[in-house]
Structures are given as structure tokens and as C-alpha cells.
Amino acid sequence: MGEVRVLLVDDHPVVRAGLRAMLTGFEGISIAAEAADGAAALKELARLRTLGEAPDVVLMDLQLGDGMDGVTATAQIRKLAAPPPVLILTTYDTDADILAAVEAGASGYMLKDAPPDQLRQAVLQAAAGGTALAPRAAALLMERISNPGTSLTPREVQLLELLATGLSNRAIARQVFISEATVKTHLVHIYGKLGVDNRTAAIAAATQRRIIRAPGSKG
Amino acid sequence: MGEVRVLLVDDHPVVRAGLRAMLTGFEGISIAAEAADGAAALKELARLRTLGEAPDVVLMDLQLGDGMDGVTATAQIRKLAAPPPVLILTTYDTDADILAAVEAGASGYMLKDAPPDQLRQAVLQAAAGGTALAPRAAALLMERISNPGTSLTPREVQLLELLATGLSNRAIARQVFISEATVKTHLVHIYGKLGVDNRTAAIAAATQRRIIRAPGSKG
DNA sequence: CCGGGAGTCAACCTTTCGGTTGATCCCCGG
DNA sequence: CCGGGGATCAACCGAAAGGTTGACTCCCGG
Numbered sequence: 071m072g073e074v075r076v077l078l079v080d081d082h083p084v085v086r087a088g089l090r091a092m093l094t095g096f097e098g099i100s101i102a103a104e105a106a107d108g109a110a111a112l113k114e115l116a117r118l119r120t121l122g123e124a125p126d127v128v129l130m131d132l133q134l135g136d137g138m139d140g141v142t143a144t145a146q147i148r149k150l151a152a153p154p155p156v157l158i159l160t161t162y163d164t165d166a167d168i169l170a171a172v173e174a175g176a177s178g179y180m181l182k183d184a185p186p187d188q189l190r191q192a193v194l195q196a197a198a199g200g201t202a203l204a205p206r207a208a209a210l211l212m213e214r215i216s217n218p219g220t221s222l223t224p225r226e227v228q229l230l231e232l233l234a235t236g237l238s239n240r241a242i243a244r245q246v247f248i249s250e251a252t253v254k255t256h257l258v259h260i261y262g263k264l265g266v267d268n269r270t271a272a273i274a275a276a277t278q279r280r281i282i283r284a285p286g287s288k289g
Numbered sequence: 290m291g292e293v294r295v296l297l298v299d300d301h302p303v304v305r306a307g308l309r310a311m312l313t314g315f316e317g318i319s320i321a322a323e324a325a326d327g328a329a330a331l332k333e334l335a336r337l338r339t340l341g342e343a344p345d346v347v348l349m350d351l352q353l354g355d356g357m358d359g360v361t362a363t364a365q366i367r368k369l370a371a372p373p374p375v376l377i378l379t380t381y382d383t384d385a386d387i388l389a390a391v392e393a394g395a396s397g398y399m400l401k402d403a404p405p406d407q408l409r410q411a412v413l414q415a416a417a418g419g420t421a422l423a424p425r426a427a428a429l430l431m432e433r434i435s436n437p438g439t440s441l442t443p444r445e446v447q448l449l450e451l452l453a454t455g456l457s458n459r460a461i462a463r464q465v466f467i468s469e470a471t472v473k474t475h476l477v478h479i480y481g482k483l484g485v486d487n488r489t490a491a492i493a494a495a496t497q498r499r500i501i502r503a504p505g506s507k508g
Numbered sequence: 509c510c511g512g513g514a515g516t517c518a519a520c521c522t523t524t525c526g527g528t529t530g531a532t533c534c535c536c537g538g
Numbered sequence: 539c540c541g542g543g544g545a546t547c548a549a550c551c552g553a554a555a556g557g558t559t560g561a562c563t564c565c566c567g568g
Contacts, residue, residue: 085304085401088305183301238554251516254557255517256515274454277503458524470548474547476526477528
């Protein structure tokens, strides 16, 4: 059979160069094209298809700088007809990242610090229609199906976001037109679900799990 | 003159491969050796010196996984006799990271998403004994000399970082072996300097101004 | 139609936090 | 040599947050 053609999507030139060097060094893998962001990835994908050189797998980072993030890009790609498998290759393995990627239709979730051979295996596996998950990603998904009751409600996430901006309970209450008592009730629920016992720990936990965006971080 | 020899220090195989491919592609730059952590970097440096092949510049990531971080490694290198210039190449540009690197004796501070040509320029500049700063790093240092009164002390930044992990005053006190009263005193000073009046707002403000990294992000 | 989860609110109590005042120690620089 | 800033600690008080119990509404699904 022919080579597995890969479309690289990563905003860091250094990482793209590294993946290009690493993957082309493997037997049976070649780089079809590269893209620095989601829009460029979709454009490249369309271009390659018209050339009859559709990639066998898309290797996608989740953090793509300004613009479309990797989850959105993945969802867009999976909406196409006969979409290629998308293998996520990123730096972080937070709950929200993993779940968002899987929900967007990713075929796998690998970390950038994985050894080269695991990376090669994952690419080949995804290209063949299989699945490749980093240990933590696999553990998370299994834990989710056995223990589904611990996720935050939309309202709780909303209050969490306000909490992270540094507002007091009273200020939050005024912001969303409820009483301070209700805010406290929600916070108690949030603390319980996150396994913490104060607001700063809740912010840290929620940020770590990417339930909320870091205060002041660029979109 | 001969080629500029670079010692690469980065814990990610993908990034090392990328930098190797990118830099060796440039005229006048070659890779002398690579290291995945601080200890290995010092060892490689010593080895190269005994061979009479001392590198002209060390390209150093700040996040080096388990063990010695990039700041410590930089300081160690700069303590040697006739130390090579150390150019920091990392992912984040928080105030704390930049200042720590400069204080450790770094010759420059660049970000990994910099375009290849800027990277090449920075390496050559550092190797020639010059300085190379990313825009935000340069802006920070200039702002420091023109406006030195309102900055947080290192101790205050340290407590702020612990604060952002969700620790209580008592827990912070135990962590750094001081009394809870002292923690409270520091926090009052921090609140004053940041213009806030509670701990969550301090985290939000400090994150926004990049005095600290987002809570929970890897270091 | 009934149970349950989500959202709302109140009253109560304990703990933590925020703010102040005042004090000691050390080190650096004029 | 003396001032000042940084770091340390103590005692105090009021305000805010944490935790519990209980209750009401709404809506969705079995």
C-alpha cells in the first residue's frame, strides 16, 4: 500500500518543523501539507482533495493562536463528506480539552511529549480508522461512563466565570439578579463537584480542567 | 568566521527535532548537542568544552519537566568560567518568567511562536554577545526602569503564585515557613499594589497582567 | 401523576479573610 | 551612621465567606 499522508495543523513553526522531520523519518508516513490555523487547515484540505491527494489523517493541535481553535477546526472537518480521521496532538490533557476533542469527533488524543514511536503508532492507527488515546485520556473517558453525575450545570459554570473575575458573592448576586444566598448555595455545589472548599481553589481547579477560561487569557 | 554552535535544551522531543531541523537549515548555524533537562545540559556543556567544541550559545526552554527548571539551569551555566550566552526560548511570556530569566543571566527571551527568521536573528545576536528580546519582554523591562515603585517584590510574587493555587492563608504560611500574620501582611501589600481588595480579584489582576501564569498551567 | 434535578431563597453559625496599628530585624545606600 | 524598604510577627475587629438545614417553584421524564 502507499504512504500515509498527513496534514499537519499547528500554529508553532518550530513544532511543525519537528513533526515534519520526525514523521518523514518514519517508513510509510509522509506530510501532505501544513497549516498554522483552523481556516488554513480547511483550505488545505479542500485543495488536497481537488488534487486527488486527500490526506489519510489530520494531525491537529488544540491551541491554534488567534482565530479558530483546534476543537472547532476538528468539528468543521468532521462535518465534511467522507472526512479524514483527526488525531489531536497537543500539550495539555485537561478534562475539558479531551472531552471537547472527543465530542468534536477526534479519532485520538496524544500529547506532544509522547515518545516518537508512540506518535508513529498513533498516526498509523488513526489513518487506518482506529483510535489512539494517551493514558490519561483513556482513563478519563472510562471514568466518565462509570461516574457521570459530577459535571457542572450551565448556571454553575456561569457563576464560576464571574467568580474568576474576582467578584464577591454580593457582586455576583447583583450581576445575575439573584440573592446572595443563592450564590452561596451554588458555590457550595460547585465546591462539592470540584472537590475543593474555597473560591480560589475552585478557580484553580476549574482553570486546570478548562471548565473556565483563565482570567485575562487570550481567546 | 566559523559556524555558530548551539546547545539545545528542551524536554520535548518534537520541539528539539523542530529546532534542529530549522536551525541547521540556516546558514552559519549548527547544532553542537542536545539535552532534555538542566542536568543533562550542564553535562553536555562540560563534555563539549573538554572536546574544545564549546557552544557559542545555549538555547534553553524554561519548562524542563521533572527536575531542574530552565531558570536554575541558566543560573548554573552563568556561574561557570567564561559562560556561553543563554537564549531563552519558551512558550510563555509572563512577567515572572521574563524577570527570572533576566536575573538568572539570560542574554535573550524569545517565544516559540516566533517566525523562523526572528529565531535565527536572535541566535546569531546572542552568540555575538548581544541581546534578543521578544516584544513583550522588551516592553516589560523598559516599563520596569521607568516605573519601578509599583512592582511586586519577589516574595510577594511567590505568595501570589501560591494564592493562585487555591491555598488558604494558613496553608500558604505553612508552605513557606512563615506565620499566618505575615501572609496577611504580604497580601495586604499585594492588594494595594494591584488595586484590588480580595484574593480572587488579585488572582484575576495578576493573571491579566501576566505577573503570574494562569492557575493550573504547567510549569 | 409523581419524582427528581435545577434554581431560588432564608436563617443560622463558624471560620476565614481584610484592614489596621504597631513592632522588631536586617540590609543596603547615602 | 542613620534612613528606608523588605520581611517578619502579634493583637484586634468587622466583614465576608463557608457550611448546614429547610423550603419553595418549575420543568422534564417515566
